[in-house]
Amino acid sequence: xxxxxxxxxxxxxxxxxxxxxxxxxxxxxxxxxxxxxxxxxxxxxxxxxxxxxxxxxxxxxxxxxxxxxxxxxxxxxxxxxxxxxxxxxxxxxxxxxxxxxxxxxxxxxxxx
Amino acid sequence: xxxxxxxxxxxxxxxxxxxxxxxxxxxxxxxxxxxxxxxxxxxxxxxxxxxxxxxxxxxxxxxxxxxxxxxxxxxxxxxxxxxxxxxxxxxxxxxxxxxxxxxxxxxxxxx
Numbered sequence: 721x722x723x724x725x726x727x728x729x730x731x732x733x734x735x736x737x738x739x740x741x742x743x744x745x746x747x748x749x750x751x752x753x754x755x756x757x758x759x760x761x762x763x764x765x766x767x768x769x770x771x772x773x774x775x776x777x778x779x780x781x782x783x784x785x786x787x788x789x790x791x792x793x794x795x796x797x798x799x800x801x802x803x804x805x806x807x808x809x810x811x812x813x814x815x816x817x818x819x820x821x822x823x824x825x826x827x828x829x830x831x832x
Numbered sequence: 833x834x835x836x837x838x839x840x841x842x843x844x845x846x847x848x849x850x851x852x853x854x855x856x857x858x859x860x861x862x863x864x865x866x867x868x869x870x871x872x873x874x875x876x877x878x879x880x881x882x883x884x885x886x887x888x889x890x891x892x893x894x895x896x897x898x899x900x901x902x903x904x905x906x907x908x909x910x911x912x913x914x915x916x917x918x919x920x921x922x923x924x925x926x927x928x929x930x931x932x933x934x935x936x937x938x939x940x941x942x943x
Contacts, residue, residue, distance in 0.1 A: 721877075751929060762920060762933045763875070778930075812874050816929055820865060821922070823874035 722747050722817035726824030733803055733831050740799045741827045743813035748793035754786070757810040757826070766811075769796045803831045834859040834925050838934030845911055846942050853937040854905040855921035864897050864904040865922045865931070875920055879906070911941050 723746040733739050743752065751770055755763040766786055767777040775788040789797045800807055810826045838855045845851060855864070863882055867875035879890050881897035881904060888895055894907045908915055921934040 724874075726874075753930065762935045763922075763931075765930055765932075768930060814874075814931070820877045820880045821931055822877065823867075826872075826874045828872065 721819035722749065722815050722822045724813060724815065724822060724824040726813055726827060728827055729825060730828040731830070733829065735804050735831055737803055738799055738801045739803065739829060740797050741811055741813075743796050743798075743824050745794045745815055747817070749815040749817065750793070751816060752790065752796045753814040753816075753821075754788065754796075754798045755812045755814060755823075757812060759809070763812065766798070800829065803829075805831045807831050834861070834923075834932055836861075836921055836923065836932055836934035838921050838937055840937055841935065842938040842940070844940045844942065847911060847913060849911055851908040851911055851915070851939060852905060853919060854903060855934050856903040857923075858902065859926065860901045861904075861923035862901065862926075863923050864895070866893075866895050866904070866906045867920045867922060869918045869920065869936075871917075878919075908939075911939075913941050913943055915939060916941050 725744045754766040757763045765778050766781045767775045769775045769788045769790040771790045771793050787799045808831045810828050812826045813824045836855050836857050865880050866878045869875045879888050879895040884901050885899050886897040892909045918936045918938050920936045922931045
């Protein structure tokens with residue numbers, strides 16, 4: 721299955737700032753998915769990132785808050801913009817590889 | 833929309849005991865996935881089920897795809913301390929590659 725390298729693994733950020741999370745996959749994939757996992761909760765899909773087109777956002781998530789880049793078939797970034805304490809969560813990227821959906825190890829974000 | 837109802841929410845068991853958890857939905861799923869998440873890590877796929885009635889094992893883990901395609905269960909036999917974690921069921925939304933997740937079952941194993 722695909723191997724995903726996600727960074728940073730964790731960060732503590734000041735409110736009002738932005739953080740960009742990177743995901744690198746060891747193989748080419750058509751779609752990459754970004755999830756949010758709030759403390760003690762399940763995973764919620766933020767958006768789907770396709771190479772060469774704009775990301776598709778789920779209800780409740782907007783591009784201005786979570787801009788996504790997908791410059792090629794192995795890489796994507798998610799930016800959490802103008803952060804507030806409510807954005808404190810684990811953010812995960814995922815791909816649908818040959819053995820099923822694989823996840824990165826996550827970015828644990830704390831906003832203070 | 834399609835939702836997955838996962839139970840129980842948490843389990844506290846003794847080492848060596850067997851564990852069973854399940855997921856149900858009011859909608860049909862064509863794929864059922866079971867993940868385990870350790871603290872500070874992303875979910876790791878344990879078992880994938882693609883066919884109604886399918887029973888699949890992975891070591892001490894066994895999962896079944898319900899015949900109605902609206903439910904699935906995961907069993908863990910002879911639990912050990914490293915089984916501790918949160919187990920999630922998941923499946924792609926109908927006509928989509930986007931996954932929807934259950935709320936998870938938090939498993940605690942007492943030595």
